[in-house]
């Protein structure tokens with residue numbers, strides 16, 4: 001197996017690269033380093049510094065490395081950015097993805113694993129419910145619409161060209177190496193702000209008692225485990241990757257603050273445009289293939305804040 005990891009210098013991609021190398025798999029990284037970081041990469045891994053929006057460069061990288069499998073993690077990751085710049089979001093997340101699929105087809109890639117979104121694709125998930133894969137996509141942001149569209153293309157390439165695929169619909173992934181500088185990735189943002197003694201923003205409705213959005217937070221190591229199962233051929237089609245448990249932004253803040261032993265200062269703000277109130281996933285389908293979310297939230301947060309203490313971002 002030869003795996004090309006797009007976005008391999010990013011938060012989730014670089015953990016996938018580490019895990020594959022540990023298993024002795026041949027790995028290369030395709031990344032434009034717009035948000036990915038060289039520090040995330042182990043020494044010696046081949047790197048193609050390529051923007052997925054550049055079809056020729058993508059094609060050349062595929063021709064040279066000749067992967068049998070692709071882990072497509074490269075993306076514009078922010079819901080908020082997608083709301084402000086839907087064309088930019090689609091140019092990376094739809095057209096960039098199509099460049100990857102075209103190049104994959106040309107060199108005879110057997111299987112593509114795609115970082116889709118469970119957190120955004122189902123739209124609002126009503127209180128007391130968990131979204132499973134049979135729920136139709138109800139995108140509430142350009143980000144979600146683009147991810148859903150690309151899943152459609154994966155199905156087309158499967159039918160037309162026999163390209164196998166797994167779309168992993170991630171919940172809200174957190175852990176070491178998450179970029180705290182953008183607008184997405186609330187655990188990383190809170191960890192960094194609290195470590196720097198800065199106040200944090202909690203987006204919530206103005207009514208008293210609203211604890212902010214509810215999300216299904218899943219530790220990056222558990223997401224990597226799902227990716228390895230998919231690349232190993234154990235999963236085909238669409239799978240949620242989440243814990244099945246929803247947590248509010250306030251709960252996230254409390255847990256991060258406790259792990260750091262600090263008292264947070266909070267700046268309230270209204271709801272962020274494009275944000276859902278509640279998203280919680282039903283991971284039963286993945287669990288029936290033997291996957292479990294192994295890392296409890298407290299433990300995942302502990303590992304994450306330890307990493308941020310040692311690696312001032």
Ligand SMILES: O=c1ccn([C@@H]2O[C@H](COP(=O)(O)OP(=O)(O)O[C@H]3O[C@H](CO)[C@H](O)[C@H](O)[C@H]3O)[C@@H](O)[C@H]2O)c(=O)[nH]1
Pocket residue numbers: 077078079080116117118119120170171172173183184185186187189201202203204212213214215249272275
């Ligand atoms: O400073 C902040 C940042 C976020 N939030 C809140 O925290 C929750 C989580 O926000 P994130 O920006 O971390 O993530 P999203 O829920 O917007 O999730 C999206 O962004 C993720 C990237 O981290 C993934 O791409 C995921 O698939 C996609 O649904 C939301 O309720 C948001 O309003 C705050 O209160 N303050």
